[in-house]
Structure formats: C-alpha cells, structure tokens
Amino acid sequence: MSTTPVGVIGEFTEVNAAYAAAEKLRDAGFRNWDIHTPYPVHGLDKAMGVKRSIITYISFLGLVGGLSTAVGLQLWTGAIDYKLNIGGKGFFDWQFSIPIDFELSILGTAIMTVVGLFHLCRLPTWYNKYQEDESFKKATDDTFVVTIDSDDDRFSADGTQDMLRGLGAVNVHLVNASAE
Amino acid sequence: MTVVQEQERLHVSSHNEEPVRETLVLGNPSVRDVTSRIASIVESKITLKYLATLAVTGGMAAWGLFALYYTFATGIGAWGLNNPIGWGWDITNFVFWIGIGHAGTLISAILFLFRQKWRTAINRSAEAMTIFAVICALTMVLSHTGRPWLFYWLLPYPNQMQMWVNFRSPLAWDVFAVNTYFTVSALFWFIGLIPDLATLRNYVKSDIAKKIYGVLSMGWTGSTRHWHHYEIAYMILAGISTPLVLSVHSVVSFDFTVGILPGWHTTIFPPYFVAGAIFSGFAMVMTLLVITREVLDLKQFITLKHFENMNKIILATGMMVGYAYAMEMFIAWYSGSDWERWVFINRAMGDYAWAYWTMVLCNVVSPQVYWFKKARRNIPLMFIISIFVNIGMWFERFTIIATTLHHDFLPASWGYYTPTWVEISIFIGTFGIFLTLFLLFAKFVPVIAIAEIKSILPGAQPKHHHHA
Numbered sequence: 261m262s263t264t265p266v267g268v269i270g271e272f273t274e275v276n277a278a279y280a281a282a283e284k285l286r287d288a289g290f291r292n293w294d295i296h297t298p299y300p301v302h303g304l305d306k307a308m309g310v311k312r313s314i315i316t317y318i319s320f321l322g323l324v325g326g327l328s329t330a331v332g333l334q335l336w337t338g339a340i341d342y343k344l345n346i347g348g349k350g351f352f353d354w355q356f357s358i359p360i361d362f363e364l365s366i367l368g369t370a371i372m373t374v375v376g377l378f379h380l381c382r383l384p385t386w387y388n389k390y391q392e393d394e395s396f397k398k399a400t401d402d403t404f405v406v407t408i409d410s411d412d413d414r415f416s417a418d419g420t421q422d423m424l425r426g427l428g429a430v431n432v433h434l435v436n437a438s439a440e
Numbered sequence: 441m442t443v444v445q446e447q448e449r450l451h452v453s454s455h456n457e458e459p460v461r462e463t464l465v466l467g468n469p470s471v472r473d474v475t476s477r478i479a480s481i482v483e484s485k486i487t488l489k490y491l492a493t494l495a496v497t498g499g500m501a502a503w504g505l506f507a508l509y510y511t512f513a514t515g516i517g518a519w520g521l522n523n524p525i526g527w528g529w530d531i532t533n534f535v536f537w538i539g540i541g542h543a544g545t546l547i548s549a550i551l552f553l554f555r556q557k558w559r560t561a562i563n564r565s566a567e568a569m570t571i572f573a574v575i576c577a578l579t580m581v582l583s584h585t586g587r588p589w590l591f592y593w594l595l596p597y598p599n600q601m602q603m604w605v606n607f608r609s610p611l612a613w614d615v616f617a618v619n620t621y622f623t624v625s626a627l628f629w630f631i632g633l634i635p636d637l638a639t640l641r642n643y644v645k646s647d648i649a650k651k652i653y654g655v656l657s658m659g660w661t662g663s664t665r666h667w668h669h670y671e672i673a674y675m676i677l678a679g680i681s682t683p684l685v686l687s688v689h690s691v692v693s694f695d696f697t698v699g700i701l702p703g704w705h706t707t708i709f710p711p712y713f714v715a716g717a718i719f720s721g722f723a724m725v726m727t728l729l730v731i732t733r734e735v736l737d738l739k740q741f742i743t744l745k746h747f748e749n750m751n752k753i754i755l756a757t758g759m760m761v762g763y764a765y766a767m768e769m770f771i772a773w774y775s776g777s778d779w780e781r782w783v784f785i786n787r788a789m790g791d792y793a794w795a796y797w798t799m800v801l802c803n804v805v806s807p808q809v810y811w812f813k814k815a816r817r818n819i820p821l822m823f824i825i826s827i828f829v830n831i832g833m834w835f836e837r838f839t840i841i842a843t844t845l846h847h848d849f850l851p852a853s854w855g856y857y858t859p860t861w862v863e864i865s866i867f868i869g870t871f872g873i874f875l876t877l878f879l880l881f882a883k884f885v886p887v888i889a890i891a892e893i894k895s896i897l898p899g900a901q902p903k904h905h906h907h908a
Binding site: 344 | 470471475595596602603604605606607608610611613616617620623624627628631634635638639642643654655658659660661662663664665666667668670671672673676677680683684687691694753807892893894895899900901902903
C-alpha cells in the first residue's frame with residue numbers, strides 16, 4: 261500500500277446541501293478543494309470563499325491594446341508613413357477613425373477575455389488527476405462533486421472522508437493516482 | 441399528459457401558480473433528463489432522411505461553388521451587372537446574410553444582459569446561425585471583389601508599393617467590422633459550448649467521439665473556481681457583443697450613406713438597418729427552429745412561449761422598418777431636393793415598384809397578424825410569416841441598391857438590371873452552405889445550451905438565507 265491518494269471525492273445530489281457544505285469546508289480552512297457542478301450555481305463561488313476574478317482587468321488590457329492599435333495604425337499609416345491626399349481631407353482626423361477604433365477595441369477585448377479565461381482556468385488541460393473516477397464524471401451530468409486534494413494542509417484520509425459524510429455527501433471515497 | 445396539453449394547462453392557469461411566468465421547460469425534467477435528452481441527439485443513428493436532406497443542401501452548396509468558380513474563371517462579366525448598376529445580387533445577398541446573423545447575437549448577448557431566461561433554449565442555435573450566415577456574407581462580399589485571391593489588398597499590410605488602405609472609406613471600415621463580428625461571434629459561441637462539450641465527452645460511448653469532444657472541451661471539469669471566471673468572461677463577451685452588433689449593421693449601412701447618392705445618403709440608415717437586421721434574423725431563427733424543434737423533438741425546451749416572444753420581437757422590429765420606410769418617404773419630400781424626391785417616387789412607382797411593394801407587403805403588412813395572441817402561437821402561420829419576412833428583407837436590400845443605381849443623374853446612364861443564372865446559382869449556393877452547416881451543427885453539437893437550461897430548472901439554484 262505505497263500509493264498515496266490524490267484526494268477525496270464526495271457527491272451531493274442536492275444543490276442546497278452542496279452550498280451548505282461549501283460554507284462549512286471554507287470555514288474549516290481548506291484551500292486545495294473544489295466543487296464541480298454541471299451548471300453555474302449562483303453564489304457557490306462566494307460560499308467557497310473564491311476571491312473576485314481578475315479577468316475584468318485582463319479584458320480591459322485588451323480594450324486598451326485594441327484601441328491604441330487602431331489609433332496608432334490609422335495615424336501612423338495615413339499621417340506619418342505615407343501621406344495620401346484624398347479629396348483634400350485631413351491625413352488623420354479622429355472622426356473618421358471612430359469605426360475602426362471601435363471595432364478593434366471590441367476585438368481586443370474579446371480576444372483578451374478569452375485568453376484570460378483560458379489562462380485563469382488553465383485551459384486547455386487535457387488531464388485531471390480525478391479524470392478516471394466515475395463520481396467525478398457525473399459533475400457534467402447532474403451531480404455536485406466535491407474534491408479535496410491530498411496536498412491540502414488539513415487533509416487526512418479518514419478525517420476528511422468523515423467530514424464529507426457528515427456534511428451529507430454520498431459515495432465518499434479516496435482517489436488513488438492512476439497506475440500509469 | 442402530452443407536452444402540448446401541459447403547455448395549454450400551464451398557459452391557462454399560469455396566473456395562479458408560483459412562478460407567475462409561464463414555465464420555460466415543459467415536462468418537469470430532472471437535470472439528468474436534460475443531459476440525456478439533448479446529448480442523445482449526438483448519439484442517435486444517422487437516418488436516411490438526414491442524409492437525404494444533407495445531400496440536397498450539399499448539392500445546392502456544390503452548385504453555388506461551381507457558379508463561383510465560373511465567375512472567377514470568366515470574370516464579373518458573368519453577372520448581370522451593367523454600367524449604372526454596379527452592385528446587384530452580390531451586395532444584396534451580402535447585406536441579407538449579415539443581417540440574418542444579427543438575431544443570433546441579439547439573442548445571445550442583448551437578451552442575456554436583460555436577464556431574459558427564455559433565451560437559453562434558443563441561443564445556441566441562433567449563435568450557430570449567426571456564424572453560418574456571416575460565412576455566407578463573407579462568401580458574397582469576397583466574390584464581389586472579382587479577384588478574391590487578392591483579398592489581402594483590403595487589409596493594411598506593409599507591401600512593396602508602400603501603400604496603405606484608405607481608412608476614410610466605409611469599405612475599409614466594413615472589412616474591420618465584419619471580421620470583428622465573425623471573430624467575436626465565433627469566440628462567444630465556442631466559450632458557450634465548452635461546458636456542453638465536456639458533458640458530451642462524458643456522455644458519448646465511442647472512443648473516437650470521446651476523444652474529439654474531449655479535445656474540444658479543453659479539459660473542462662465544471663470546477664466552481666472555473667465557473668467563477670467563466671461567468672464573468674461570458675458577461676463581458678455579452679456586454680461587448682451588444683454594441684458590436686449595433687455597430688456592424690451601422691457600418692454596413694455606411695457603405696451606402698457615405699456615398700452621396702439620393703436614396704442612400706440618409707441619416708436614418710444605421711438604426712433602420714439594425715432594426716431590419718434583427719427583424720430578418722429573428723425570422724430566420726424562426727424558420728430554422730420550427731423545423732429543428734419538430735425533427736429533433738425538442739418541444740419540451742423550445743415552447744410556444746419562446747415562439748410567442750420571438751413573434752413579438754418580429755412584430756416590433758417589423759413596425760420599426762415600416763416606420764423607416766414611411767420616414768424615408770417623408771424626408772425625401774421634406775428635404776426639398778428634387779433628386780431625392782424623384783428617387784423615392786421612382787422607388788415606389790418606377791421600374792422596380794414590384795420589388796418595393798413585395799417588400800412592403802412582406803415586411804410591414806404580414807407581421808401585423810401578430811397583434812393577435814392566437815397568431816403568435818400558431819406554428820404553421822408563424823412558419824409562413826417567417827418565410828415572408830425573409831423574402832421581404834431580401835427585397836428591401838435589393839430595392840435600396842437597385843432603385844438608387846438604375847437611374848443615374850443623366851438619362852443617358854439609365855438602365856435595368858436582371859441577374860444571370862450565375863448570380864442566382866451563387867445565392868442558392870449560399871443557402872446550401874448555410875443549411876449544410878446548420879444540419880451538421882444540429883447533429884454533432886448540442887443544439888440547446890445544456891448547462892444553461894439546467895441552471896434555470898426549478899430548484900436548480902440554492903435558496904439563500906438572505907432573500908426569500
């Protein structure tokens with residue numbers, strides 16, 4: 261029995277129980293744990309004590325990047341690099357630059373939002389230490405699956421399982437690292 | 441009790457039940473039922489009927505691609521364009537298709553910001569429709585350049601001539617607007633799909649399907665820590681898509697308004713185009729969903745309530761375009777410009793009067809039946825009206841383009857335009873591309889946003905202590 265467990269899994273079938281358990285586990289001081297849900301559950305992130313996402317700042321960077329690219333591109337190409345006289349109009353005027361300023365701001369924001377989301381969620385990661393576990397797979401169907409990793413300071417194989425059972429989780433079990 | 445009976449019952453007694461609003465998901469399914477009901481479409485056997493339909497739409501697409509090949513091999517002379525009329529079906533179809541796309545973004549973004557829960561059943565297919573429609577629009581606009589292999593001339597890139605694109609031109613704005621629209625719509629759609637692809641990854645049985653959905657779902661696990669970022673990201677994408685969708689058709693309308701031709705040079709165009717785009721897009725969503733709902737048996741999720749709401753939007757936007765038609769006429773008279781007045785009288789009574797009145801009948805008159813609740817919930821009727829609106833909105837763009845161009849300022853440059861078989865084939869081809877992509881989507885991708893439907897089921901969300 262030299263295999264070390266990667267963590268403990270427990271299932272909740274009812275959303276209010278999962279919500280209450282999240283608050284208890286947060287208050288117990290666990291850090292490396294998660295609840296996997298089939299759909300976004302309102303307020304569950306707060307109940308888990310998850311800090312506010314920084315993704316809005318990343319998106320804002322995209323907006324700034326897109327806007328400055330648009331202004332820079334139109335200003336530099338038209339008024340600096342190659343002055344093209346078209347009907348005697350100005351080489352650069354903010355008025356005519358608006359449509360492209362706007363579109364590239366949106367494009368920059370969208371791309372950075374997706375990049376930020378992928379980075380913060382570590383997507384794509386085509387591996388998860390729980391992926392072979394049958395309970396874990398139910399999280400994309402109809403079950404709220406709690407995972408508590410063994411590297412958490414408060415983790416103890418028996419104690420954590422008992423705690424989860426006490427909170428109303430069913431099918432609580434240890435998950436061992438896969439043989440490969 | 442059948443779903444339809446249940447709907448009738450809920451419809452009658454909805455005022456004394458607890459949620460006061462009409463139920464959005466019928467048959468009271470469990471969360472697991474939702475998974476299996478929608479995911480099983482992917483696992484179901486491919487029927488002969490499906491393959492036959494695919495063969496027809498694929499044939500249409502192939503015929504259109506042949507016509508495109510013929511155009512590129514021969515030159516734009518293969519089309520019916522002539523000297524006063526330099527834009528014909530090419531730009532008509534471009535504006536038509538790009539407009540269709542707008543309903544998808546409206547449903548996925550604007551209705552999301554307004555917390556309209558009924559969008560969850562239809563947003564996925566509407567977004568898919570947006571992307572496919574924009575693909576058709578890009579096909580049209582690229583082929584209209586005549587030498588599409590030189591498309592990169594439209595982009596600002598350093599080249600040996602040291603020339604840049606003219607950023608004062610609305611055609612350059614269009615390149616940015618349409619490409620941004622396509623990219624953002626595709627990203628928004630894909631982000632929405634990730635959790636559902638993960639559901640499919642865990643649902644399907646064959647190893648190959650598991651691998652494909654596994655790769656596409658990016659390793660999504662449903663982690664609450666991820667949902668936390670995901671929901672904010674989704675909100676941001678919805679928030680930026682909303683002004684984007686308004687801007688795209690505004691920019692498309694600039695292609696006309698920035699030109700100083702009577703009939704095009706009007707300030708009403710941007711809002712008028714946006715309203716028309718949403719109008720036509722909802723009609724196309726309706727056409728597709730009436731069929732999809734029947735064929736894939738999704739009556740449980742796409743209910744008469746959804747159709748009724750969509751019909752209300754069709755009525756409202758139809759009235760907006762009707763107002764725009766009237767206001768155009770009024771302003772043409774009020775402007776005091778002889779050219780402007782003449783163009784509008786010619787539009788309604790000239791060579792293209794048949795196109796103008798087809799447009800008015802289809803767009804303004806036909807949706808008026810939706811003042812009646814019975815009509816808003818009558819499926820055969822709404823199918824017919826949606827086809828009428830599609831036809832009417834196509835004729836709106838054709839009317840705008842052809843009537844303004846066919847009589848130039850001098851009678852020497854007056855003409856009439858009829859398309860050749862090549863243009864007609866290309867248009868049929870875009871429908872082929874659109875329908876083929878939609879059929880593939882309906883079979884291999886969750887047609888309904890599984891995670892979103894689950895989140896609005898009764899009892900899906902925790903009862904918090906602080907609000908009752």
